[in-house]
Amino acid sequence: MGGIGGVPFVGKTGFSAFSHHVPTEGHLLILFGPHIAISSSGELGKYMREGQDDESTACGAVLAAYSACCADHAQAERSFLGKSYREMLDVDDMQQSFLKEKVGQRFDAINGASEPLDALIHEAYQVVEDQMLSVINFDYGDGKIVLVGGVQINMPQPHQDHFQPLYFKALSGDSPVGVDLMSNFRYSGN
């Protein structure tokens, strides 16, 4: 369902197409969220990709959107900050236009945080969650939609990737608000 930044850009129609693949009386499990890397020196947003000689950014699109906002914010005359998606849209780059609009709307909170890239990826997570909840519906059948949201953390070799869960709910046509299951992720201490 995704696209750059982990946003479910397939939209309402894409969700319908996807959910109509569910077998009769079947359920849906959707894992969603953006990702961020940590380099071997502990730097957020940097990753040494397999077969490459230099580190590159991850999530490249979210970090590029933030860089574009920083550059635009520093200019006397803004090129896109403050403009709506419809106004600043590049049709050959519609997903990045969306990310730039959303990061731009949260720019002051991100830029003022003690760890801007940590704030950035959690704001990006919220954008993904909002968009996921905007596009789902229960028209495909009586089954539940189980949503697991969070931030995927790409770790440097030889460590395995991690996932920070931020959302875990079972929703249905009868209970579209859903049942919160996040407590299942909490460490019981036993």
Add this chain to the structure above:
Amino acid sequence: MGGIGGVPFVGKTGFSAFSHHVPTEGHLLILFGPHIAISSSGELGKYMREGQDDESTACGAVLAAYSACCADHAQAERSFLGKSYREMLDVDDMQQSFLKEKVGQRFDAINGASEPLDALIHEAYQVVEDQMLSVINFDYGDGKIVLVGGVQINMPQPHQDHFQPLYFKALSGDSPVGVDLMSNFRYSGN
């Protein structure tokens, strides 16, 4: 890189993010295109999905865009036909808005064809090809981009899926127009 209809909706930024995963001196091979199903009774655009009791449409999004165009065309006052993407855009369904705009621009040719759904999927193919050529670049290295485009044909059980090749080129920064390799797909008769 895709989204509904097989269009590379990740755009310029998504292509850059994707292509920067290429190993040093590596090449890129991209298979692209829309898909259309054939039902067991030979009907275009219909498919019996595994675990389901009734046939559904495939490609659902392209066929839904065409249905929306047919419905809008039949109305005295058009709701979206003739409007630009920017005007008719639904931000929660941006990809389908794009498909509706593109199918709408080709509506007369599709509707007037002897096999409208065959014409539809080949017009959709052209939209995908145009968008693919709009978003690629050679900034990731010296490697080639090999593009294979066509229409994926989902066949009814027990037949295997088919692929109708329509584009096969090797492009590079030195030769962005590319070398046409389509003749490799032609049956030699031997």
